[in-house]
Amino acid sequence: MPPRIRYIPVRTLDLGLLPKTSPIYRAIPTIQQRVKSTASASRNSDHNNDVDGKPLPQAPTYTTGLSRLREHYATSLQEDIMITSYRHHHKKQKPIPEGVTSIPKGNHHIKPAPKPSSPSRIPELVKIDVHCMMKEALTSKYNLLSGIMAIQSITGETPEIIFAKTGVHNWKLRKGMPIGCRVTLKGDKMYQFLDKLVEVVLPKMKEWPGLSEGAGDGTGNIGMGFPPSALSLFPEIENNFDMYPRMTGFDITFNTTAYTNLDARLLMSGFNMPFQRSSAAARKVAAEDQKRVQQSLSEA
Amino acid sequence: MRAGAKKGASTSLNGDVRNDLIKKVLFDAPPRPAIRLTPEDFERHETIERAWKLVRQQRKQEQEKGLARKFEMMRKANAELEATSPVLFKHSQSKERNAVFPRQLRTLTDTPPKQIWNYRQPTNATPKA
Secondary structure, eight states: OOOOOEEOOOOOOOOTTOOTTSTHHHHSTTOOOOOOOTTHHHHSSTTTBOTTSOBOSSOOOOOOSOOHHHHHIIIIIHHHHHHHTOOSSOOOOOOOOTTOOOOEETTEEOOOOOOOOOTTOOOOEEEEEEEEEOGGGGTOGGGHHHHHHHHHHHHSSOOEEEEOSSOBTTTTBOTTOEEEEEEEEEHHHHHHHHHHIIIIIHHHSTTOOOEETTOSOSSSEEEEEEOHHHHTTSHHHHHTGGGOSOOOOEEEEEEESOSSHHHHHHHHHHTTOOEESOHHHHHHHHHHHHHHHHHHHHHO | OOTTOOSSOOOSGGGOHHHHHHHIIIIISOOOOOOEEOHHHHHHHHHHHHHHHHHHHHHHHHHHHHHHHHHHHHHHHHHHHHHHOHHHHHHHHOOOTTOOOOTTOOOOOSSOOSSSOOTTOOOTTSOOO
């Protein structure tokens, strides 16, 4: 008898009430016996498998477990953020009832009420959404391939294609047209991407003074956009720039557990994300620094 | 148009050969075969995964205990100040708007930087001529 071999499980196709001993399981090779194990959780996760359960052609995510920015957050940032964002008296606001998506109040909608400060509720980066919408996909859907490939190269995960929910006649957009792509990064991949962004891409961007000092959506998330020129600054794309037919812009959303803009900005600044009032202020600061350097050199 | 692509008679997507390659890589690449482990190897693999998970769990618990301790001390200090002097307490609660970490904050690295300390960095204390 051949030795019993355990297959590393992929997500099993749901065949309803059909028993696992049914011969259909042997007939279709991609379906395998589901084995409950702790390790299978990472392999069965959405980012490793395609929609129909087949494993994706890219390598499974086995990391060393070391993540520079995650450790930086845990050792350097977390306590300081806890102290800085501490509020001794909690402003009691009327909580939004369950199931209600939005309550209009005049011109704006009421945001979810922040909860009282707690050591288990410290602002933390949860996920990063990278989204790209290509106008060129209106004329031909194959133009979107370049954007999908570019985002996959940058992030390391295959983005999902976004189809238009409604049609807009003026822009020649029809409902159901593929128009953009989006990927959600969590965990180590997220920190790796943020690391690349902050160390390599943002310093190379010309005339970018930093995120606005008022940046944030009011509920603790920060978004930013990039022009097509920023795509070529990523090391993965810089090396084989010619293989991408079209350079496209994209936007990034940092999703945090902070409740306010202040806390969100504090958190992102801890990861060396620069914030600046305006390019005029940045130029002023740069001019002052240069003047002081020149003075100190002349004195020395 | 890329050199080598015939004008008008191209079978590639949207007239670009690179799109063919991209489409193949993204959608048509064959999936990797499932990894097969013997029961012994599987046990080893599982043991390693569980051990690492346990280590991470223990570290996280220690971290959380430390944070809870510090938070409790902070809360007690605030409460004591409030009981002692309402004026001082009120002043202590006002926050600097747009408080951010300094730009010079250095994220931890494996090795030290090339320039350990910039002695020529101009500061606000530098006397002007």
